Amino acid sequence: MSQETTAPSSQSSALVPMIIIGVLFFVFGFVTWLNGALIPFLEIVCELNGFQALFVTFAFYIAYTVMALPAALVLRRTGYKTGMVLGLAVMAVGSLIFIPAAQASNYAIFLVALFVLGTGLTLLQTASNPYIVHIGPHESAAMRMSIMGLLNKGAGVVAPVVFTVWVLTGMDQFHEDVLATLTADERAARLAELSNRLVVPYLYMAGALVVLMLFVHFSALPELKTTEDEPSEDAATDRFGILQYPQAVLGALALFTYVGVEVIAGDTIGLYGRRMDVEHFGSLTSYTMTFMVIGYLIGVACIPRYLSQPKALLGSAVFGILFSVGVLFGSAESEWISEMVYGWTGLFPTVPNTVMFVALLGLANALCWPAIWPLALADLGKYTSVGAALLIMGIAGGAVIPLAYGHFAETTSHQSAYWVMLPCYAYILFYALKGHKMRHWKKP
Template identity: 70%
Template sequence: MSSSIAVSEQSRGGTLIPMLIIGILFFIFGFVTWLNGSLIPFLKIVCELNEFQALFVTFAFYIAYTFMALPSAAVLKRTGYKMGMVLGLIVMAVGALMFIPAAQTSHYALFLVALFVLGAGLTLLQTASNPYIVCVGPRESAAMRISVMGLVNKGAGIVVPVLFATWILTGMDQFEEPVLAALSAAEREARLAELSGRLVMPYIYMAIALVGLAAFVKFSPLQELELEEPDSEVDDKLGILAFPQVILGAVALFMYVGVEVIAGDTIGLYGRSLGVSHFGALTSYTMTFMVIGYGLGVLTIPRFLSQERALLGSALLGLLFTAGVMFGSGESHQISAVMFGWMGIPTVPDTVTFLALLGFANALVWPAVWPLALEGLGKYTGTGSALLIMGIAGGAILPLAYGHFADTSGSSQVAYWVMIPCYLFILFYALKGHKLRQWR
């Protein structure tokens, strides 16, 4: 297969159909990924876990990106980008079906294996689709196109927690710890098994939808990418390692995905610790702010805002909002009352609001890093994409670090300090890292 910094002449003339098809895939990314935010407190109850153990949900899902990114690049070389998307959807369908025995047995290890398989399929799907969006049009507007995809992706992140709370988390008062503690061991086990069994039908429907989508992509008019030679002389012995912008970009994405997952997937646990009754839907707050951020990107990039400045602003806002989470009030609801309480949306403590606002800060990091990191890679675009995808492993490691410090320090609020060094590195990449073309 040849490789592309641009699509063929035919597809360059019309990007609408590719954008629509890839947009559907990005909705699937969001649906599957942001379901984890609701799964974590759910499995914490079903499998009777502490906070650190519950965050292995994110570890199992995101660590798949580390193990499967380079194999995904190898698969794409053999199958092409379009068929790679099809195979990714099929692997995801297998992962969804694995939730059935996991739910029927309430065995946490089976849930983690199913999440890993889902993550593996998503790795292949993302490795194929992200460079497609970068290459389907002018480089300077790539962040805008990715922002459009982000709107779809995070739109799914708004919908999923609400659906999950409505379908799965109804009647949760009977699963509160004082109620369960009053039951006999057999009654407690039966009640938790009933709760776990609620997952079976949703994941059956998900598997069917994924197989149907694979067939749709297979027979769609999506064009194959055609890759050009790199823009500069490259030491073939080093290969992709000769491009500092992509190596540092992968580290930046590692940091970014880590803080994104912490903001989106721990907000339910943190809200529950503060007594927020609708904790299962709190991920939708973070996703709503991300959608607003992506919308801003669509409107301003590149006409009013360069990709570099968007990344710089994201890092600075991330540092500001993290400070708000760490030092804000866990009792006052004043900020959320001013921002959205007047619309009838349930208010939350100020620290939870700052955690949700990190969605806005994070929104433009992914869209900005991709085009900056893939600049000038030519035939190495596929491998560079795989390397950037490996950065998603930050979603596996950093939430566990947060969970560890939350448990050992006894303060979920203070433990959010782990995000500070992440935003500092993103700030470095925005100011200097993306400009480097040589290591010396």
Template identity: 65%
Template sequence: MGASVARPVSHSSVLPMTIIGILFFIFGFVTWLNGSLIPFLKIVCELNEFQALLVTFAFYIAYVVMALPMSFVLNKVGYKNGMVLGLLIMAVGAILFIPAAQTSHYALFLAGLFTLGTGLTILQTASNPYIVCIGPRESAAMRISVMGLVNKGAGFVVPLIFTAWVLTGMEPFSSEALALLTEAERNAQLAALSNRLVTPYIYMTVALLFLAAFIKFSPLPELDLNDSAIEKAGKDPWTAVFSHPQLVLGVVALFVYVGVEVIAGDTIGLYGQGLGVAHFGALTSYTMAFMVLGYMVGVFCIPKYLSQERALQGSAIFGLLFTLGVMFGSADSSLLADILFGWSGIPVVPNTIMFLALLGFANALVWPAVWPLSLQGLGKLTSTGSALLIMGIAGGAILPMVYGYLAHSSGNSQFAYWMMLPCYLYILFYAFKGHKLRRWR
């Protein structure tokens, strides 16, 4: 890929993989907390479904607004210092949640989420090239799958922690219970619920500051992924990357993929709440559990038994089938969950929610496969291409809002999931043809 590591890693990529793995755990913890925050803030701030999904918009739109500025920052300060800066920015975002919780001011919550997303933008831009570049290209999807296991493992744990810490004893906060109170009593109840967020976010702030110090003084080597060769040739790297169809089409693939991934992970709690599922705050863990299963397939099967291309094709096909299951599955029967894990004591869910959770399995290998396929042949443009791919994460801001609008305007949350079908069809196109293109015709 034309990339090298400035300092050798003692014949091993274990150290950088371990350190980056810690960062991917943080990505997962902060990102997938949104799935539990959405129904929580819907109650606290008295929002409708569309307004509640501004949580995902504020968080993921940061990747569009801040990707270019953060790529310039990385060129100035380097990848390692950029990671430290990203963690410090995230700590500021976590701090903003404290006054937001104390005032129940939705705009402050959104500001905190945008700031957290800004910090994650620089972290993602810095860390993903590491995973692609520190080993053979044909096994890049396997390495990203390892990171995905860590990331989604955090996504599996955080809704359970949030439910146990914040969403216990929610009976007094049901819409029926709140309707019986006077306005003053209702406001007092909601303020007490909102204040449950203060302590968790104090701990999060401390953890982020500690991790920033750890990365700063760690022996993590610096990557040499600058675009100096392009610049010396008199070319603008941001113009040059657009001559690579596999990259541009890959950005679109990531846009639609992150959109459907966020819809599957972050709307499942809201959807379950609407269907009267008691443990709605923990439903994101179901999606994450199936994503972990999908990443395990990637770790053990790529590239020995499954190529990155085939993995992407299978992901798109499963995505189409499971989306149809969400749309037309039963909201009353829990047969699918009974068969898969009813014997284990895990609370079962209706079939339509089960198919939504299964999308986690379909989505798991899209990100690991698209990255190496998109960066194929970019050479010294790798860092610029990476920043462009990170901008594709904006799909997590836009597409859940589209779903929220369709669900709210139609009054049919279940059938509104049809909007994921064209997304998976595009991923299928990229898997079969888009990634192979090397010139525009």
């Protein structure tokens, strides 16, 4: 049997591909974490309740489930590099669809645009994540993934701030109390003015994606070849063979729960802050992303020298449980935690303790993605791309679990609805302790 990968594995030969893929991960983060600011924005523009607004995450992340297996088939035909180029092209189309959506203030078109963006990202993610895992030694894969995550979440810090400065200025004139004083025509005109603020930013985004697409196409990015390229003697076995690997199947479920809690922490904090009259609610996603960046820095520095991949995942699960309890029972009035952590710097406004615990979930979540991927893809051989597609399908947790949060937030309260994260972290704890070690299903 051939080696699992023929991609370059030395530091020097891996440097250029790492830089190119790093740029793509920054793009992933920028596009993905715009949703945190986009959700409360569309809640105002399209006059939605909190549950309806969270269909932003559903439309975006459900694309990963619908398109993951087609993306794997595309990659088998085109290769990883061309797949990345196609993904960027699809994302550019999705960005352009935002323009008629904004001009019409039509929520359905916004959701279509988000689905198309998610489709493009599915192609990119299905190609780039296994590329990073296999471009170097397996034991340091989580460290390389942490570097990529650092760029991804760094973009997540920048994106909500850019969106807030560019789009969410002068939001006092769009407060519900102000809008209630206007006639129906005046209200519609004012909301249309707000919606049209999206046109120029997304036009620029489409242009940037086209430039990046051309850059990747003409770059020196080498093709990744794994043993999956060997012809299979049994097509049916090849199609369903991934189900024989518990580490991959259980890993996909771990990714499902992880992405769900990651999206809740990053994308609902703005809604939660708006309900609590936090003035800078549009930029609160940056708080969560900042703590994720800190977590990724810890991963880069400590994995694998001081911290193994399973232990990193174990720590993430434990801290996720602790911070979730903090969200549920933290004070909605006191701000002493944020005052102690960063308030003394004067750089960022402080927030209530319960909001701070949502932001701290970014720290707990940071190492889940880089730890789960190499643990789940271990020993898959020719099933690597199918395993990657299965993991990408797990990203659907970002579509389903936030909707569960939204349902309970509307029927109970936004604070108490955060309990939905506890069973998710409990499952991640199971995968860290046992699930990733399994190589065979127990026979009855």
